[in-house]
Amino acid sequence: MEAPRGIGTFAVWDYVVFAAMLLISAVVGIYHAFAAGGQQTPKDFLMGGRRMTAVPVALSLTASFMSAVTVLGSPSEVYRFGAIFSIFAITYFLVVVISAEVFLPVFYKLGITSTYEYLELRFNKYVRLCGTFLFIVLTILYTGIVIYAPALALNQATGFDLWGAVVATGVVCTFYCTLGGLKAVIWTDVFQVGIMVAGFASVIIQAALIQGGISTILNDAYNGGRLNFWNLNPNPLQRHTFWTIIIGGTFTWTSIYGVNQSQVQRYISCKSRFQAKMSLYINLVALWAILTCSVLCGLALYSRYHDCDPWTAKKVSAPDQLMPYLVLDILQDYPGVPGLFVACAYSGTLSTVSSSINALAAVTVEDLVKPHFTSLSERSLSWISQGLSVLFGVLCIGMAALASLMGSLLQAALSIFGMIGGPLLGLFALGILVPFANSIGALVGLLAGFAITLWVGIGAQLYPPLPERTMPLRLETYGCNSTYNGTNWMTTTEMPFSTSAFQVHNIERTALMDNWYSLSYLYFSTLGTLVTLFVGILTSLSTETTMLFLISKITSPAGLFACRFWRKKTERRPQIPTNQRGLYIQF
Incomplete structure (x- = not known):
C-alpha cells in the first residue's frame, strides 16, 4: 500500500473543470429562459x-x-x-x-x-x-x-x-x-x-x-x-x-x-x-x-x-x-x-x-x-x-x-427536517388518511407536533447526547509519523465537531438531558408526525358532533378504505355537495 504523502493543492486544470461546470449550468438557464x-x-x-x-x-x-x-x-x-x-x-x-x-x-x-x-x-x-x-x-x-x-x-x-x-x-x-x-x-x-x-x-x-x-x-x-x-x-x-x-x-x-x-x-x-x-x-x-x-x-x-x-x-x-x-x-x-x-x-x-x-x-x-x-x-x-x-x-x-x-452537516440537515417536516407530514397524513379530521383538529395537532419536536430538537442542540448514545467508533493516530507531521497543512475555517455550536458546557447532566434530549435525531420526524396525527384525531373527534367524510379527489385510497370502515358503523344520511374537487358525505 502506498505510503501517505502531503496533500496537493488546486492546479489550473482543477479551476478549469470547476469553472466549466458553473458555465454550463448558467448556459442551461439562459437557454430555457428563451x-x-x-x-x-x-x-x-x-x-x-x-x-x-x-x-x-x-x-x-x-x-x-x-x-x-x-x-x-x-x-x-x-x-x-x-x-x-x-x-x-x-x-x-x-x-x-x-x-x-x-x-x-x-x-x-x-x-x-x-x-x-x-x-x-x-x-x-x-x-x-x-x-x-x-x-x-x-x-x-x-x-x-x-x-x-x-x-x-x-x-x-x-x-x-x-x-x-x-x-x-x-x-x-x-x-x-x-x-x-x-x-x-x-x-x-x-x-x-x-x-x-x-x-x-x-x-x-x-x-x-x-x-x-x-x-x-x-x-x-x-x-x-x-x-x-x-x-x-x-x-x-x-x-x-x-x-x-x-x-x-x-x-x-x-x-x-x-x-x-x-x-x-x-x-x-x-x-x-x-x-x-x-x-x-x-x-x-x-x-x-x-x-x-x-x-x-x-x-x-x-x-x-x-x-x-x-x-x-x-x-x-x-x-x-x-x-x-x-x-x-x-x-x-x-x-x-x-x-x-x-x-x-x-x-x-x-x-x-x-x-x-x-x-x-x-x-x-x-x-x-x-x-x-x-x-x-x-x-x-x-x-x-x-x-x-x-x-x-x-x-x-x-x-x-x-x-x-x-x-x-448531515445531522443538522436531517434534524431540521425532523423538527419541521415531521409535523407537516402529520398534517398532510391527517387530511389524506383520516376522513373525519377537521380544521380545528388539524391546527391543534400541527401546533402540538411542532411544539414537541421544537422542544426536543432545541434541547438536543443545547445538551448533545453523550458518546454512549451516539456510539462513535474508535479512531487511531498511532500511524501518524514524521511524514505527516512534517507536512505544511493548509489552514481551514474551523467548525466544531459537536452537532451544535450552541452546546451548554460545564453543567450537571439530568435525566431529562440523558433521556428526552438524547432521542435519536432520526426520531424527531417520527415524533412530530405521530403527535400531530394523534392530537389531530382526538381534537377532531371531540369538536365535531357530525362527522364529515371527504371522499373523491382529496382523499387517498387508504382514506377511502377508512371511510368505508366508518360507514359500516354509522347510519347513512343525505349527501352534502361541495366543489368539483371533492365531495363531502355526512354521517
Missing part, C-alpha cells in the same frame, strides 16, 4: 408547463437528494459510525412506495401548483397558511446548510475564501433559476448528477487502486469494526440502529419526498400520472447507487486513514472536511480530477438550492400573492415569480451564516 418563447406564464416558470417526462425528473430528484450534505456528510458518517448507514437502502424503498402510492395520486389529481393548496381544500385557509409558513422557514434553514457545505469543501481544498464561495453559490443558483424556471432546474440537475457520479467514481476507483483493491478496503473496515450492519437494539435513544434508521428514517424522508414542495413540485410537473410515478421509482434506483457510492467512499476513507485519523491529528478541523482532504491526498497527480470532485460537491448544492428557490417562489405566489391580488395578469405573476426567486436567493445566502454554527 427557448420555446421563454417563461410566458407562471405555469411555465413554476411547473415547466406540466410537460416533463419521467427520466429527467427522476435524475432531478436524485440530484437534489445528493446535495453537498450527502457528498461530504455521508462518507464522513460511515467513517465515524460504520456501514450501518447502508440500511437506509430499505428506508428509501419504503419512502418511494409511500410517496408514489399514497401522496402522489392525491396531489396529481388535484392539478395544484402548491402542495399547501391541498390544505385549504381539505381544511381551511388558516391551516394552509400555517403549512406555508413552516415550509418557508424549513426550506430557508435547510438551504443555508446546503450552501455552506460546498463552500467548506472549497475552503478546505483550495483556500478559496469561505464566504466568497457562499455568495458565489447563491448567485449562480439564483441566476439560472430566475431565468429558466423549473425547466432550467430540472435540466441542470440532469447535467449535475452526471458530474456528481463522476466525482464519486473517481474517488472510489483511485482509492481502490492505492489501497490494493476493494477487498483490502473491506478487510480494513472489518478489522476496524466498520461493517456493523445489524445493530438490532430497539432503544430509541441510540443514534443509529436498524430500527432508528428504518422507522425514523422512513418518517424523515417521507416528509421530504411525500409532501415537501421542492420534491412534489417536480414529479407533479410530469405530463401524466404514470410518468410521475415512474420518476419516483427510477429515482429509487439512483438513490441506491448514490448510497453505495457514499458507503464505499466512507470505507475508503477509513482504509486510508485507519491508523492516522486526520481529524484527531488536527489535519482537518471538522469531520465534514475529510472527503476533500482524501481527494487532494490520493488524486493530486491527476490534474483536473480534484476540481471534478469539488464540482461534484458544488453540483449537489446548485441542484438543491435551485429547486428550493423555485419551490419557495411557487408557494409564495400560489399561497400568498394570488389569493390576495386576484386581478394580476399571467405576465405580471410570471415577473413576480422571477422577482421572488431573486429575493429567496438572497435570503438563503444569508441563512448560510447560521449553518456555520450548526456543526455536523
Whole structure:
C-alpha cells in the first residue's frame, strides 16, 4: 500500500473543470429562459408547463437528494459510525412506495401548483397558511446548510475564501433559476448528477487502486469494526440502529419526498400520472447507487486513514472536511480530477438550492400573492415569480451564516427536517388518511407536533447526547509519523465537531438531558408526525358532533378504505355537495 504523502493543492486544470461546470449550468438557464418563447406564464416558470417526462425528473430528484450534505456528510458518517448507514437502502424503498402510492395520486389529481393548496381544500385557509409558513422557514434553514457545505469543501481544498464561495453559490443558483424556471432546474440537475457520479467514481476507483483493491478496503473496515450492519437494539435513544434508521428514517424522508414542495413540485410537473410515478421509482434506483457510492467512499476513507485519523491529528478541523482532504491526498497527480470532485460537491448544492428557490417562489405566489391580488395578469405573476426567486436567493445566502454554527452537516440537515417536516407530514397524513379530521383538529395537532419536536430538537442542540448514545467508533493516530507531521497543512475555517455550536458546557447532566434530549435525531420526524396525527384525531373527534367524510379527489385510497370502515358503523344520511374537487358525505 502506498505510503501517505502531503496533500496537493488546486492546479489550473482543477479551476478549469470547476469553472466549466458553473458555465454550463448558467448556459442551461439562459437557454430555457428563451427557448420555446421563454417563461410566458407562471405555469411555465413554476411547473415547466406540466410537460416533463419521467427520466429527467427522476435524475432531478436524485440530484437534489445528493446535495453537498450527502457528498461530504455521508462518507464522513460511515467513517465515524460504520456501514450501518447502508440500511437506509430499505428506508428509501419504503419512502418511494409511500410517496408514489399514497401522496402522489392525491396531489396529481388535484392539478395544484402548491402542495399547501391541498390544505385549504381539505381544511381551511388558516391551516394552509400555517403549512406555508413552516415550509418557508424549513426550506430557508435547510438551504443555508446546503450552501455552506460546498463552500467548506472549497475552503478546505483550495483556500478559496469561505464566504466568497457562499455568495458565489447563491448567485449562480439564483441566476439560472430566475431565468429558466423549473425547466432550467430540472435540466441542470440532469447535467449535475452526471458530474456528481463522476466525482464519486473517481474517488472510489483511485482509492481502490492505492489501497490494493476493494477487498483490502473491506478487510480494513472489518478489522476496524466498520461493517456493523445489524445493530438490532430497539432503544430509541441510540443514534443509529436498524430500527432508528428504518422507522425514523422512513418518517424523515417521507416528509421530504411525500409532501415537501421542492420534491412534489417536480414529479407533479410530469405530463401524466404514470410518468410521475415512474420518476419516483427510477429515482429509487439512483438513490441506491448514490448510497453505495457514499458507503464505499466512507470505507475508503477509513482504509486510508485507519491508523492516522486526520481529524484527531488536527489535519482537518471538522469531520465534514475529510472527503476533500482524501481527494487532494490520493488524486493530486491527476490534474483536473480534484476540481471534478469539488464540482461534484458544488453540483449537489446548485441542484438543491435551485429547486428550493423555485419551490419557495411557487408557494409564495400560489399561497400568498394570488389569493390576495386576484386581478394580476399571467405576465405580471410570471415577473413576480422571477422577482421572488431573486429575493429567496438572497435570503438563503444569508441563512448560510447560521449553518456555520450548526456543526455536523448531515445531522443538522436531517434534524431540521425532523423538527419541521415531521409535523407537516402529520398534517398532510391527517387530511389524506383520516376522513373525519377537521380544521380545528388539524391546527391543534400541527401546533402540538411542532411544539414537541421544537422542544426536543432545541434541547438536543443545547445538551448533545453523550458518546454512549451516539456510539462513535474508535479512531487511531498511532500511524501518524514524521511524514505527516512534517507536512505544511493548509489552514481551514474551523467548525466544531459537536452537532451544535450552541452546546451548554460545564453543567450537571439530568435525566431529562440523558433521556428526552438524547432521542435519536432520526426520531424527531417520527415524533412530530405521530403527535400531530394523534392530537389531530382526538381534537377532531371531540369538536365535531357530525362527522364529515371527504371522499373523491382529496382523499387517498387508504382514506377511502377508512371511510368505508366508518360507514359500516354509522347510519347513512343525505349527501352534502361541495366543489368539483371533492365531495363531502355526512354521517
